[in-house]
Amino acid sequence: MTVPPPVLSVRGLSVRFLMPHGRPVAAVTDARFDVLPGECLALLGESGCGKSVLASALLGLLPGNAQTAGEALLGDLNLLTADERTLAGTVRGRRIGLVPQSPAAHLTPVRTIRSQLGEVISELKGIRRGARLQHAVLAAAGRAGFPEDHLDRHPHQLSGGLAQRAATALALVGDAPLLLADEPTTGLDRELVDRTVDELRRHVDARSGAAGHGLLMITHDLAAAERIADRVAVMYAGRIVELGEADAFFGAPGPRHPYSRRLLQALPDRAFTAIPGMPPELGDLPDGCAFAARCERATGLCSTRPPTVDGISCHHPHQGPEAAPYTLMRKGADRA
Amino acid sequence: MLELRSVTAGYARNEPVFDDVSLTVTPGEAVGLVGPSGCGKSTLARVAALLHRPDSGAVVLDGEPVRHWRHRAPRAQRTAFGVVFQQPRLSADPRLTLSDLIEEPLRATGRRETARERVAELAGTVGLTQDLLGRRPHEVSDGQLQRACLARALILRPRWLICDEMTAMLDASTTAALVAVVESYRSATGAGLLAVGHDRTLLERWCDHTVHWENLTASPTPGNSL
Numbered sequence: 278m279t280v281p282p283p284v285l286s287v288r289g290l291s292v293r294f295l296m297p298h299g300r301p302v303a304a305v306t307d308a309r310f311d312v313l314p315g316e317c318l319a320l321l322g323e324s325g326c327g328k329s330v331l332a333s334a335l336l337g338l339l340p341g342n343a344q345t346a347g348e349a350l351l352g353d354l355n356l357l358t359a360d361e362r363t364l365a366g367t368v369r370g371r372r373i374g375l376v377p378q379s380p381a382a383h384l385t386p387v388r389t390i391r392s393q394l395g396e397v398i399s400e401l402k403g404i405r406r407g408a409r410l411q412h413a414v415l416a417a418a419g420r421a422g423f424p425e426d427h428l429d430r431h432p433h434q435l436s437g438g439l440a441q442r443a444a445t446a447l448a449l450v451g452d453a454p455l456l457l458a459d460e461p462t463t464g465l466d467r468e469l470v471d472r473t474v475d476e477l478r479r480h481v482d483a484r485s486g487a488a489g490h491g492l493l494m495i496t497h498d499l500a501a502a503e504r505i506a507d508r509v510a511v512m513y514a515g516r517i518v519e520l521g522e523a524d525a526f527f528g529a530p531g532p533r534h535p536y537s538r539r540l541l542q543a544l545p546d547r548a549f550t551a552i553p554g555m556p557p558e559l560g561d562l563p564d565g566c567a568f569a570a571r572c573e574r575a576t577g578l579c580s581t582r583p584p585t586v587d588g589i590s591c592h593h594p595h596q597g598p599e600a601a602p603y604t605l606m607r608k609g610a611d612r613a
Numbered sequence: 614m615l616e617l618r619s620v621t622a623g624y625a626r627n628e629p630v631f632d633d634v635s636l637t638v639t640p641g642e643a644v645g646l647v648g649p650s651g652c653g654k655s656t657l658a659r660v661a662a663l664l665h666r667p668d669s670g671a672v673v674l675d676g677e678p679v680r681h682w683r684h685r686a687p688r689a690q691r692t693a694f695g696v697v698f699q700q701p702r703l704s705a706d707p708r709l710t711l712s713d714l715i716e717e718p719l720r721a722t723g724r725r726e727t728a729r730e731r732v733a734e735l736a737g738t739v740g741l742t743q744d745l746l747g748r749r750p751h752e753v754s755d756g757q758l759q760r761a762c763l764a765r766a767l768i769l770r771p772r773w774l775i776c777d778e779m780t781a782m783l784d785a786s787t788t789a790a791l792v793a794v795v796e797s798y799r800s801a802t803g804a805g806l807l808a809v810g811h812d813r814t815l816l817e818r819w820c821d822h823t824v825h826w827e828n829l830t831a832s833p834t835p836g837n838s839l
Binding site: 322323324325436437438463464465466467468469497499539540541543544545546549550551552554555 | 649650651699700740742754755756757778781782783784785786787788789790792793811812813814815817818819
């Protein structure tokens with residue numbers, strides 16, 4: 278079986294914010310990952326770890342004081358160097374669909390859902406008016422499970438779950454190969470979380486093979502990620518510290534990076550214990566491992582930057598599925 | 614004892630959000646209230662915290678019926694409650710530094726002289742470092758701001774804590790940390806807790822007992838029937 282080319286390929290992506298006073302803020306450092314067609318990659322991490330900045334970088338929506346490095350290839354287009362015209366005209370909505378955080382703030386408050394869907398369809402599909410447009414609006418609403426009899430409502434008349442579906446419907450209109458969901462479930466109750474992520478998953482599964490859609494879901498909701506993700510990337514203080522299969526991560530043998538392991542243990546259906554301390558400031562990161570100050574496995578070695586081996590950036594990772602300790606040590610020594 | 618007796622409440626005449634609800638929290642007890650989005654559980658939390666006048670029914674605080682609400686409630690009753698809301702950004706004045714935010718209840722009740730000491734003590738309890746205390750809300754993360762909001766709720770040493778979806782915006786580790794702060798405060802002071810939320814797993818782990826909204830409403834309103 279040949280592996281289809283990735284929908285999105287991120288290599289060495291870094292984002293720095295230049296501040297008028299003080300040190301630059303290293304929001305994202307050297308992120309590397311692929312999103313394959315038909316795959317859901319969940320990007321996990323605490324609030325303030327740089328996840329949403331990464332999403333903004335992919336969409337070209339960073340503020341003026343941001344500097345980027347590395348590349349993010351969508352097909353053969355590097356999103357980091359593409360100009361605004363290309364991004365606005367061919368990428369946003371067309372090649373990347375965005376499912377936003379807090380749809381209530383994303384939707385236009387003074388217009389009905391029908392009117393907003395209609396606008397997006399005429400922009401992206403060129404269907405301007407008449408019965409064809411109305412038909413397309415109904416189809417788009419149906420795809421996200423948005424009820425037809427609520428189309429003439431304004432955003433404030435919708436419950437959180439319906440507003441989320443309206444936003445999802447808008448994101449699906451362009452039939453983009455990459456869906457980017459930025460905290461799509463914040464503030465929703467468990468049932469709505471499940472329904473929302475299931476809809477996203479269904480969109481990914483709708484096509485197979487090289488034509489499949491990829492989903493990058495940015496979230497701090499571990500249960501939502503467990504439900505739909507194929508692979509998991511864990512971000513800590515701007516770096517991806519663990520990248521691996523979701524089954525192994527949530528099941529046995531469990532996460533391998535001590536941070537990911539403690540994060541899972543914080544869940545109320547697991548140990549329900551917090552990680553001591555707080556994440557470091559992104560403007561004042563240590564030279565070595567950023568998690569060392571909170572880590573029970575930390576040694577003197579952790580004041581140096583850990584190499585990334587098998588997707589794990591740690592000097593003292595937990596045991597992996599098949600990697601015996603001596604191979605880990607040897608690989609680590611080779612890279613160092 | 615904090616009692617809600619046959620309370621009906623809402624925001625418009627003849628359109629109650631919920632109808633005939635009764636709930637009791639005894640001192641030292643932690644009661645979790647689970648319900649789906651939009652069922653009225655936040656309105657119930659506001660009534661219990663004396664922040665919303667019910668249309669009918671009674672709220673009885675330590676045997677004394679509550680007669681006045683919000684700023685009209687007598688100070689002794691008002692300050693018996695510490696409240697933490699879901700969205701820290703909406704419940705924090707953007708102009709205040711975190712340290713001013715935490716000490717505001719002390720100023721409002723004329724106890725400014727003890728403020729510095731208490732803020733330092735509580736900041737340590739909720740895990741806020743000195744440099745964070747000098748920042749304003751836009752300079753900190755949701756989790757850090759919610760830590761400050763919890764410190765603010767505890768600063769008057771309330772006998773009752775009302776936590777309305779306190780952790781819905783937070784990651785797993787911050788959630789566990791804040792719940793641990795609430796629990797250690799409660800075991801030190803014997804305060805009672807009403808924790809409202811939609812996360813059944815969380816509330817069952819956190820509270821002594823958990824009530825489900827559908828079992829609470831004697832006659833369910835059409836909006837939340839299954």
